[in-house]
Amino acid sequence: MISGLNAGVSIATARRIIADIFRKYGLDTPELDARILIGHALSLDHAALASNTTRLLNAEEAQAISALAARRLAHEPVARITGSKEFWGLEFRLSPATLVPRPETETVVETALAAIDANGPRTRALRIADLGTGSGALLLALLSELPNASGVGTDVSLAALETARENAARLGFATRADFLACDFAAGLKAQFDLVVSNPPYITSRDIGGLAPEVREHDPLLALDGGHDGLAAYRAIAADARRILVPGGMVVVELGAGQAAAVTAVLFDGGIEAGPPVNDLSGHARALLGRPVHAGKAFPTAKIALGLCGKSD
Numbered sequence: 230m231i232s233g234l235n236a237g238v239s240i241a242t243a244r245r246i247i248a249d250i251f252r253k254y255g256l257d258t259p260e261l262d263a264r265i266l267i268g269h270a271l272s273l274d275h276a277a278l279a280s281n282t283t284r285l286l287n288a289e290e291a292q293a294i295s296a297l298a299a300r301r302l303a304h305e306p307v308a309r310i311t312g313s314k315e316f317w318g319l320e321f322r323l324s325p326a327t328l329v330p331r332p333e334t335e336t337v338v339e340t341a342l343a344a345i346d347a348n349g350p351r352t353r354a355l356r357i358a359d360l361g362t363g364s365g366a367l368l369l370a371l372l373s374e375l376p377n378a379s380g381v382g383t384d385v386s387l388a389a390l391e392t393a394r395e396n397a398a399r400l401g402f403a404t405r406a407d408f409l410a411c412d413f414a415a416g417l418k419a420q421f422d423l424v425v426s427n428p429p430y431i432t433s434r435d436i437g438g439l440a441p442e443v444r445e446h447d448p449l450l451a452l453d454g455g456h457d458g459l460a461a462y463r464a465i466a467a468d469a470r471r472i473l474v475p476g477g478m479v480v481v482e483l484g485a486g487q488a489a490a491v492t493a494v495l496f497d498g499g500i501e502a503g504p505p506v507n508d509l510s511g512h513a514r515a516l517l518g519r520p521v522h523a524g525k526a527f528p529t530a531k532i533a534l535g536l537c538g539k540s541d
Contacts, residue, residue, distance in 0.1 A: 236290075237286070240267065240282050243267055244278075251298075269310070319370060322392060325388070327451070328364070330363075330366040332509075333482075333512070336509075337480050356423070357378055360414055361383065363451060364396055369396060369406065394408050413468065424465075430459075433456055465498075476519070479519070480518075481516050482515055483513055483514055502516045
C-alpha cells in the first residue's frame with residue numbers, strides 16, 4: 230500500500246501523493262501518469278476526475294490505485310497498465326504482441342497525408358499497405374482521414390494481427406481493413422497507392438540499453454532491426470516497387486541518425502526518397518519515397534509537419 234494513500238483521502242490528495250512518489254522515483258511525467266492511473270482505477274475520465282476532486286476514496290479504491298502505482302514504479306508503461314493508447318485521436322487497444330503507439334509516429338501519418346493532398350483530393354479510392362502493422366495504428370489512422378480508402382496490414386505475429394482486427398472493428402473500419410500474416414510485403418500480391426511502415430530499427434546490440442518501459446514490455450520482434458538496424462528496411466525495399474502502383478509512394482519511420490542509410494537502402498531497391506521529415510522534437514522521423522523514374526514526383530521538399538492534420 231502506498232504510504233498515505235488510505236480510505237478517506239480525497240481524489241485530489243491521492244493524485245498529489247502518487248505524483249509526488251512518481252516524481253521522487255524520476256518518472257518523466259509524474260502528474261500525467263498519476264491522473265491517468267487514478268482515472269483508470271476509478272473508471273473516471275479526465276472531466277469526471279476534475280469535477281470529483283473532493284470525493285473521498287473507499288478502502289477498495291485506495292488499494293486499486295496503490296496497485297496500479299506499484300506497477301508504474303516497476304517501470305510498466307501507463308499504456309500497458311490501462312491496456313490502451315491514443316494515437317491520431319483514436320483509442321487503440323494493446324496486447325503483449327504490439328508496440329505502444331508513440332506520438333512521434335504520427336509524423337508518418339502527417340507525411341503521407343501531405344503527399345496525398347499534394348496529388349489530389351482525399352476522397353480518392355486509395356489502397357494502403359501497412360507493413361508490420363502491430364496494433365493497426367498507422368493503417369487505421371490513415372483510413373480515418375481517407376473516407377474511400379481501404380487497406381491491408383501485415384505482420385508476422387498472429388497475436389498482433391488479432392489485436393489489429395479488434396481495433397479495426399471497434400473503430401468502425403472492419404469493412405475497409407484486412408490483415409494478413411506475412412513478413413512485411415512478402416505475401417502481398419496486389420498493388421497499392423501508399424505503403425507505410427514503422428519497422429523495427431533498433432540495432433540488436435542496443436536493445437539491452439533501452440529504457441525498461443520499452444525493453445521489458447515491447448515485443449522484441451517489433452524492436453530488433455538486426456545488427457545494423459536496417460534489416461526491415463531491406464525487406465521493405467526488396468518488395469516496394471513490386472507492390473506500388475505507378476506513381477505510388479512509400480513512407481517509413483526512421484530511427485535516430487538513420488536517414489542517410491535508409492535512403493541508400495531504399496534507392497538500392499529502386500525507391501528514391503526526398504529529404505527526411507522532422508517530428509515535433511526536431512528529429513528526422515519519416516522518409517517519403519517513390520519508384521525511381523516513376524514520373525512526376527511528390528513535392529517532398531515542401532512536406533512538413535503542420536501542412537496537414539487530423540480532420541475535424
